[in-house]
Amino acid sequence: MPQIAIIAVFFLWPSFEAIQLSFYLEDPWGLSNEFVWFENYQTIFEDPEYVGTLIATLIFSLSVTFLSLGLAMLLAVQVDGLLRGGGTYRPLITWAYAIAPAVAGLVARFLFSPQIGPIYDLLNPDGEPPWFEPALDSIDAWVVITSGAVWRQVSVNFIFLLAGLQSIPRSVLEASRIDNPSGFSRFWSVTFPLLAPTLFFLMVINFSYAFFETFAIIDTVFPFGPPAGAASLVYKVYVDGFKGADLGGSSAQSVVLMLFVLALTVVQFRYLEKKIHY
Amino acid sequence: MKVLWVRYQLLNHLLLILGVAFLALPLWMVFASSTHDPATIIRDGMQLGLSDQFFETYLGVLTEKKGFTEQVTASMMMINSMILGVGFAVGKIIVSMTAAYAIVYFRFPLGTLLFWIIFTTLLLPLEVRIIPSYKVVADLGMLNSYSGLIIPLIASATGTFYFRQFFRSVPDELLEAAKLDGAGAWKFFIDILLPLSRTMMAALFIIMFVVGWNQYLWPLLMTTDESYSTIVLGIKSVMQTIDGNRLPEYNRGFALAILALIPPVLIVILFQRWFIKGLLESDK
Amino acid sequence: MTTLTLNSLQKTYANGTHAVRGIDLEIFDGELTVFVGPSGCGKSTLLRMIAGLEEITSGDLMLDGSRINDVEPAHRDVAMVFQNYALYPHMTVRRNMSYALQNRKVPKAEIDRRVVEAARILQLDELLERKPAQLSGGQRQRVAMGRAIVREPKLFLFDEPLSNLDAQLRAQMRVDIRKLQRQLRVTSIFVTHDQIEAMTVGDRLAVLNNGELEQIGTPMEVYSKPASEFVASFIGSPRINIVSGEVKAGTLHVDGFELPGFSQISDQPVKVGIRPEDFVLESTAKMSLQIDLVEELGSDELLYCVSPTGLDYRIRRPGGSGHKVGENITVSVISEKLHLFSSQSGKRLN
Numbered sequence: 001m002p003q004i005a006i007i008a009v010f011f012l013w014p015s016f017e018a019i020q021l022s023f024y025l026e027d028p029w030g031l032s033n034e035f036v037w038f039e040n041y042q043t044i045f046e047d048p049e050y051v052g053t054l055i056a057t058l059i060f061s062l063s064v065t066f067l068s069l070g071l072a073m074l075l076a077v078q079v080d081g082l083l084r085g086g087g088t089y090r091p092l093i094t095w096a097y098a099i100a101p102a103v104a105g106l107v108a109r110f111l112f113s114p115q116i117g118p119i120y121d122l123l124n125p126d127g128e129p130p131w132f133e134p135a136l137d138s139i140d141a142w143v144v145i146t147s148g149a150v151w152r153q154v155s156v157n158f159i160f161l162l163a164g165l166q167s168i169p170r171s172v173l174e175a176s177r178i179d180n181p182s183g184f185s186r187f188w189s190v191t192f193p194l195l196a197p198t199l200f201f202l203m204v205i206n207f208s209y210a211f212f213e214t215f216a217i218i219d220t221v222f223p224f225g226p227p228a229g230a231a232s233l234v235y236k237v238y239v240d241g242f243k244g245a246d247l248g249g250s251s252a253q254s255v256v257l258m259l260f261v262l263a264l265t266v267v268q269f270r271y272l273e274k275k276i277h278y
Numbered sequence: 279m280k281v282l283w284v285r286y287q288l289l290n291h292l293l294l295i296l297g298v299a300f301l302a303l304p305l306w307m308v309f310a311s312s313t314h315d316p317a318t319i320i321r322d323g324m325q326l327g328l329s330d331q332f333f334e335t336y337l338g339v340l341t342e343k344k345g346f347t348e349q350v351t352a353s354m355m356m357i358n359s360m361i362l363g364v365g366f367a368v369g370k371i372i373v374s375m376t377a378a379y380a381i382v383y384f385r386f387p388l389g390t391l392l393f394w395i396i397f398t399t400l401l402l403p404l405e406v407r408i409i410p411s412y413k414v415v416a417d418l419g420m421l422n423s424y425s426g427l428i429i430p431l432i433a434s435a436t437g438t439f440y441f442r443q444f445f446r447s448v449p450d451e452l453l454e455a456a457k458l459d460g461a462g463a464w465k466f467f468i469d470i471l472l473p474l475s476r477t478m479m480a481a482l483f484i485i486m487f488v489v490g491w492n493q494y495l496w497p498l499l500m501t502t503d504e505s506y507s508t509i510v511l512g513i514k515s516v517m518q519t520i521d522g523n524r525l526p527e528y529n530r531g532f533a534l535a536i537l538a539l540i541p542p543v544l545i546v547i548l549f550q551r552w553f554i555k556g557l558l559e560s561d562k
Numbered sequence: 563m564t565t566l567t568l569n570s571l572q573k574t575y576a577n578g579t580h581a582v583r584g585i586d587l588e589i590f591d592g593e594l595t596v597f598v599g600p601s602g603c604g605k606s607t608l609l610r611m612i613a614g615l616e617e618i619t620s621g622d623l624m625l626d627g628s629r630i631n632d633v634e635p636a637h638r639d640v641a642m643v644f645q646n647y648a649l650y651p652h653m654t655v656r657r658n659m660s661y662a663l664q665n666r667k668v669p670k671a672e673i674d675r676r677v678v679e680a681a682r683i684l685q686l687d688e689l690l691e692r693k694p695a696q697l698s699g700g701q702r703q704r705v706a707m708g709r710a711i712v713r714e715p716k717l718f719l720f721d722e723p724l725s726n727l728d729a730q731l732r733a734q735m736r737v738d739i740r741k742l743q744r745q746l747r748v749t750s751i752f753v754t755h756d757q758i759e760a761m762t763v764g765d766r767l768a769v770l771n772n773g774e775l776e777q778i779g780t781p782m783e784v785y786s787k788p789a790s791e792f793v794a795s796f797i798g799s800p801r802i803n804i805v806s807g808e809v810k811a812g813t814l815h816v817d818g819f820e821l822p823g824f825s826q827i828s829d830q831p832v833k834v835g836i837r838p839e840d841f842v843l844e845s846t847a848k849m850s851l852q853i854d855l856v857e858e859l860g861s862d863e864l865l866y867c868v869s870p871t872g873l874d875y876r877i878r879r880p881g882g883s884g885h886k887v888g889e890n891i892t893v894s895v896i897s898e899k900l901h902l903f904s905s906q907s908g909k910r911l912n
Contacts, residue, residue: 071297071300074293074297075293075294075297078290078291078293078294078297079290079294081287081290082287082290082291082294089294089298090550091547091550092298092301092302093297093298093301094546094547094550094553094554095543095546095547096301097488097546097553097557098488098492098539098542098543098545098546099305099492099539099542099543100491100492100494100510100538100539100542101492101494102492102494102510102511102513102514102538103510103513103535103538103539105513106308106513106516106517106531106535107304107305107308107535109517110308110324110528110532111304111307111324115320115323115526116311116319116320116323116324116528117323117324118307118323118324121323151300151301151304154297154300154301155301156557159554159557159558160557160558163554163558212405213405215405215494215495216494216495216510219494219495219498219514220513220514220517223514223517223518224518234405234495237405237408237409238408238495241408241409242412242499250409251409251410254408254409254410257405449646449648451644451645451646451648452648452650454610454613454615454635454642454644454648455642455644455648455649455650455709456650457614457615457634457635457636458613458614458615458635458636458640458641458642458662459636459661459662459665459709460636460637460662460665460666461636461661461665465665469650469661470650470652473652474651474652
């Protein structure tokens with residue numbers, strides 16, 4: 001079975017390289033190659049900027065996850081509740097899946113742009129000194145990035161949540177209508193728990209999206225780098241590794257990210273397994 | 279009761295229209311602004327209404343050489359994106375199908391171990407293993423080439439699991455019948471499994487095309503030569519140059535964004551049913 | 563001429579499960595042998611071993627005198643009809659039937675001839691260009707048979723081919739398969755868990771239990787002289803009555819009654835099997851039973867009775883006799899019609 005060998009080699013090689021590189025540290029010119037145990041991990045975790053970036057990324061990812069899931073849930077429940085015409089809204093929301101993060105970054109940047117952005121004007125009605133200034137203030141910068149990220153992610157969540165809602169057996173919902181007169185309480189006590197597997201799955205997906213795929217958004221909103229404190233972990237890996245040529249610190253950061261992804265994966269699979277047994 | 283019900287449905291529609299507007303309005307403003315001349319945009323900000331510069335702007339963007347080196351047009355970048363999107367989707371389907379086939383239909387020594395290695399390493403997004411991947415590609419001399427652009431992106435497990443799931447749903451008897459009919463492993467794959475997977479392949483193609491087209495970080499690292507630049511990357515160079523100019527060509531930047539958006543959006547809308555099916559099944 | 567010989571064939575799975583525990587069997591040219599038994603008895607495993615889909619742990623599988631244990635399934639010259647038909651869903655009926663022949667590089671004209679011939683026999687002429695999804699269950703079944711026929715195999719294997727059909731169609735297909743097999747005279751093996759199907763289809767039955775062969779014989783042999791308690795209770799509907807008894811000095815003591823005439827059996831505890839139709843109703847008989855329930859089946863009726871000691875009996879009588887629940891009847895049995903099995907081994911004694 002030669003094709004299996006090809007696949008194995010083809011898959012394994014970069015993976016092996018990845019593991020190897022994460023243990024060896026190189027100087028910027030690639031002249032020396034030294035095995036330094038955990039020295040670099042110590043360095044990055046003692047660096048307040050790295051720890052700050054870590055915390056900011058976590059807060060950002062949580063915000064993106066909950067905002068985009070919340071909005072998508074609101075829309076999905078409306079479509080699911082429609083007796084007629086639900087089908088027309090589906091493509092009107094689904095198309096947004098195709099928006100590239102870079103395009104989302106461009107849109108966010110110009111909507112919040114001091115020169116031409118309508119939202120910037122809306123937030124700074126009095127002019128000087130501007131209350132909202134993403135180019136200078138890291139929190140304002142995060143607001144712009146988060147808006148772009150959420151805007152782009154609503155559609156995916158909507159597709160999954162609508163599918164989840166529609167897979168709930170009608171008979172269960174009808175039974176709950178007989179048992180419980182309040183629509184709102186019905187949603188929380190019947191629909192929401194039945195949707196929990198989908199929601200959990202989406203939380204993991206969204207979290208990893210916010211962590212990894214929003215690089216493009218940050219890089220397009222701030223083509224010359226975000227204000228201090230408004231970089232994500234992946235953005236920092238990129239800046240330190242390719243712009244700062246600190247391959248050592250950067251690959252140590254990569255390994256931290258890898259461990260994070262692995263943890264996320266393990267959590268997801270634990271849960272999936274439970275779901276299967278259940 | 280009836281009035282209440284009608285009002286409830288009205289509320290549904292109202293919220294949905296707001297939602298659709300939330301998604302569409304920003305892009306509409308981008309599109310509308312792209313049809314104005316730059317002076318209007320600088321003076322009055324982004325526009326809601328259309329103007330008459332549509333053909334001029336878009337033809338200009340598509341045919342005039344721009345960028346740092348002034349050597350690429352948007353049409354060239356779109357061709358590059360097309361190559362990336364199609365190459366990525368096709369490559370992904372080929373690799374993940376054969377890998378899934380090996381995992382599902384062959385019991386070979388160390389198979390389970392191999393499976394888990396592929397599984398854990400490939401679940402790591404490219405963004406995470408960006409440095410080792412970059413190093414491998416650089417060592418191979420594949421920087422600034424389509425293969426260097428596409429192949430590392432293909433190495434991820436999601437597609438493999440998608441096909442694995444599907445192959446497992448194919449009844450064992452079909453394989454046994456094929457064995458009795460004298461079809462070997464390869465013939466079974468070509469004659470039976472491949473035709474059965476056609477819809478699955480189409481669905482995955484659509485998703486992967488969109489994902490490939492929208493790639494940003496990897497092409498950014500791979501393509502220092504602008505003739506390999508994709509349209510999505512073009513956005514970055516627009517963003518970098520736009521602030522420096524005295525008369526920023528916002529309209530052209532917007533047009534570029536619209537051009538970057540149209541192909542994946544069209545594909546998603548046209549093949550909506552397959553796309554949704556593929557999406558719902560691929561990630562689980 | 564095709565004969566298949568099984569020489570102490572065994573199958574042990576990697577986890578230690580013994581699916582087939584040494585089976586000796588000879589299948590003669592042109593006959594249809596049925597493997598019958600409850601689920602998990604190893605009958606399907608045995609069939610799949612013959613087809614080459616399961617590896618043989620030990621023993622010899624001989625087809626026409628040559629050992630085929632390690633021959634690839636496609637080269638064994640066997641054809642199989644699967645339980646769920648296993649038709650290729652994306653191929654037309656014609657391609658489904660010709661696929662195996664194409665793989666064997668049979669000339670195209672020959673393929674066409676065989677497909678047309680098979681389609682004629684199975685009345686599939688009109689359906690050749692359809693896909694399996696456009697066919698009914700019975701039609702799919704016939705395509706699966708057609709796929710086997712065109713190969714003109716030495717051996718036909720049927721793996722519960724009728725279990726996905728509804729009762730009426732199943733009875734029809736049963737007859738069709740029987741006729742077809744007679745017509746083609748292909749040596750065949752048919753696996754089923756349904757004992758009625760087994761009785762009606764087979765030239766001979768091989769009754770399997772727990773990976774072992776309990777009995778091989780014609781349907782009537784198996785029915786009227788079951789080799790073990792298991793065979794007696796598995797074959798026959800309504801089920802045979804089995805009660806405990808004892809042989810003492812040539813006399814059978816069972817449920818308070820005594821029957822002489824078993825002098826050839828040594829003294830021991832036994833299981834006594836009485837077919838429901840072997841009871842004789844007469845006024846001077848030995849057993850007094852009370853009717854608990856009457857099932858009218860039209861031509862027959864089934865009386866569920868209780869003896870004074872509390873044992874249950876099923877008795878089958880011609881229909882319309884007017885028996886009532888609660889009524890007392892007296893019955894007797896003829897010694898020759900009794901089946902005596904050893905209490906220990908379950909094997910037949912008389």
